[in-house]
Amino acid sequence: GAGVSQTPSNKVTEKGKYVELRCDPISGHTALYWYRQSLGQGPEFLIYFQGTGAADDSGLPNDRFFAVRPEGSVSTLKIQRTERGDSAVYLCASSLMAGGRSDTQYFGPGTRLTVL
Amino acid sequence: AQSVTQPDIHITVSEGASLELRCNYSYGATPYLFWYVQSPGQGLQLLLKYFSGDTLVQGIKGFEAEFKRSQSSFNLRKPSVHWSDAAEYFCAVSNFNKFYFGSGTKLNVKP
Numbered sequence: 001g002a003g004v005s006q007t008p009s010n011k012v013t014e015k016g017k018y019v020e021l022r023c024d025p026i027s028g029h030t031a032l033y034w035y036r037q038s039l040g041q042g043p044e045f046l047i048y049f050q051g052t053g054a055a056d057d058s059g060l061p062n063d064r065f066f067a068v069r070p071e072g073s074v075s076t077l078k079i080q081r082t083e084r085g086d087s088a089v090y091l092c093a094s095s096l097m098a099g100g101r102s103d104t105q106y107f108g109p110g111t112r113l114t115v116l
Numbered sequence: 117a118q119s120v121t122q123p124d125i126h127i128t129v130s131e132g133a134s135l136e137l138r139c140n141y142s143y144g145a146t147p148y149l150f151w152y153v154q155s156p157g158q159g160l161q162l163l164l165k166y167f168s169g170d171t172l173v174q175g176i177k178g179f180e181a182e183f184k185r186s187q188s189s190f191n192l193r194k195p196s197v198h199w200s201d202a203a204e205y206f207c208a209v210s211n212f213n214k215f216y217f218g219s220g221t222k223l224n225v226k227p
Contacts, residue, residue, distance in 0.1 A: 103210075106162070
């Protein structure tokens with residue numbers, strides 16, 4: 001079946017602009033995660049959804065970052081007033097259920113965000 | 117606090133040679149450990165995972181990893197590397213709703 005998809009694959013924007021990044025999880029997966037991967041680093045956790053609600057947003061760096069998942073499937077990560085330091089690859093993952101440490105996360109290809 | 121350390125940033129091996137990528141973790145309870153591989157432009161692909169039981173786990177593409185609690189390690193191995201294995205490898209520990217990843221090891225394969 002289809003894996004996790006993310007759009008766009010690349011996004012170039014100017015400092016101060018607003019961007020939206022979309023994630024379409026594997027069908028039937030109730031849990032959805034966002035990570036940020038900076039150059040030369042491993043992915044860092046941003047936020048996790050169980051269904052429609054954000055169950056853990058402790059990784060969001062500041063209030064310019066926000067994510068939604070209104071129908072419990074597709075999620076959008078929103079970044080306001082972008083800064084050059086926001087440039088990174090934003091990864092989305094989904095898993096069948098959540099709350100279990102053994103739950104395997106399946107990752108999308110990512111969106112490469114470049115803030116000029 | 118949970119953390120993962122991958123001490124080798126880059127590793128180069130010859131095709132057909134054996135491979136070992138190191139991973140050390142810090143976690144207060146029994147760790148749930150994962151290895152992922154990331155090829156350029158691709159998402160992270162799960163190679164294998166350890167939850168409990170046999171400390172030697174087998175994964176896809178001929179990879180295996182051994183959990184050693186006494187050393188807080190979960191090293192990834194492959195007996196004979198193929199050119200297509202060139203990629204970046206990430207070790208991760210799971211803490212319920214999030215993964216903590218190491219900074220990755222880039223594998224180059226010489227012909």
